[in-house]
Amino acid sequence: MLIKNPRGWELPESAATPEALFRDRRSVLAGLGLGAIGAAAAAFAPPAHAATGPADPSAKLYPVKRNAKYVTDRPLTAEKNAASWNNFYEYQQAATDITDDAAKLKIRPWEVKITGLVDKPLTFAIDDLLAKMPLEERVYRHRCVETWSMIVPWTGFPLKALVDLAKPTSAAKYVKLVTFLNKDMAPGQRQFWWPWPYTEGLTIEEATHELTFLATGVYGHPAPPQHGAPLRLAVPWKYGFKAVKSIVEISFVAERPRTFWETYQPKEYGFWANVNPGVAHPRWSQATERPLDTSGRVPTLMYNGYGEFVASLYTGNTDPRLFM
Ligand SMILES: Nc1nc2c(c(=O)[nH]1)N[C@H]1C(S)=C(S)[C@@H](COP(=O)(O)O)O[C@H]1N2
Numbered sequence: 001m002l003i004k005n006p007r008g009w010e011l012p013e014s015a016a017t018p019e020a021l022f023r024d025r026r027s028v029l030a031g032l033g034l035g036a037i038g039a040a041a042a043a044f045a046p047p048a049h050a051a052t053g054p055a056d057p058s059a060k061l062y063p064v065k066r067n068a069k070y071v072t073d074r075p076l077t078a079e080k081n082a083a084s085w086n087n088f089y090e091y092q093q094a095a096t097d098i099t100d101d102a103a104k105l106k107i108r109p110w111e112v113k114i115t116g117l118v119d120k121p122l123t124f125a126i127d128d129l130l131a132k133m134p135l136e137e138r139v140y141r142h143r144c145v146e147t148w149s150m151i152v153p154w155t156g157f158p159l160k161a162l163v164d165l166a167k168p169t170s171a172a173k174y175v176k177l178v179t180f181l182n183k184d185m186a187p188g189q190r191q192f193w194w195p196w197p198y199t200e201g202l203t204i205e206e207a208t209h210e211l212t213f214l215a216t217g218v219y220g221h222p223a224p225p226q227h228g229a230p231l232r233l234a235v236p237w238k239y240g241f242k243a244v245k246s247i248v249e250i251s252f253v254a255e256r257p258r259t260f261w262e263t264y265q266p267k268e269y270g271f272w273a274n275v276n277p278g279v280a281h282p283r284w285s286q287a288t289e290r291p292l293d294t295s296g297r298v299p300t301l302m303y304n305g306y307g308e309f310v311a312s313l314y315t316g317n318t319d320p321r322l323f324m
């Protein structure tokens, strides 16, 4: 997400394009002949951010069998690249390496509440929830609205399994998913102009769609904090900002929830956020994307390549904001 500077005096204009700065810095190094040294040093460094470590009590559940139904046409993103280019505004207000910042996220104890229009509200300790859910691995594409993309293997379970357990009433039309709120654990939440806590939403039809996945692990082990441990959404046909991280509440509601990005900047970010290469963001084209492993670009696909699964969800939907 590009920083939309909320106050003219907060940040210099140059801070608005961290990715551009980062890439410039690399080309400066390359120009000085230092790029190769940097690359060699990186190659010999120990893997920077592997598993969350033995402290995570869910580690024993891994690895989990991969579901062969979901395939992609490009190779997996290298784990170290996926784990060092993350969007998590609770830690840094731009995609960057947030490994050290996100280490502040305390993932146990962790409770997930099921609230709203359900027969009976429920609260789960995350490990009890994982024990109940049908875990599998799925390789999914991820396309950030800012045009970077990755392909990673998530471990988790279909959100539908949790909806079935929650038994929403017929009045429930939407599902609201909410990130934790804790300024000590997430310094970014002290920045009062953002509408914390980070909130996302889906229609009931989207929430119970087979592709809609709650991820708890990545690359065959528990997800490190920067990916949104211990529970984050994966909806691969939508822009990445729908993939709400570190979820503490899942609420069944009658009205469409106001999401974090839509509240902050409704002219640029909407509720549906379905990927469409033909519909430009107000400030940039969505026609192509940059896979994290490369500096080149590839075409972006309609519904991020998942049209055969999800196009029918939107038949007859004439909302002009379907792709923003
Ligand atoms: N709570 C929370 N969830 C979030 C975000 C965030 O800032 N806070 N960023 C979103 C965006 S813009 C993207 S692209 C993905 C990035 O997921 P990744 O860092 O695991 O690649 O997380 C999404 N989920």
Ligand SMILES: [Mo]
Binding pocket: 001, 087, 143, 144, 145, 146, 239, 240, 241
């Ligand atoms: Mo994003």
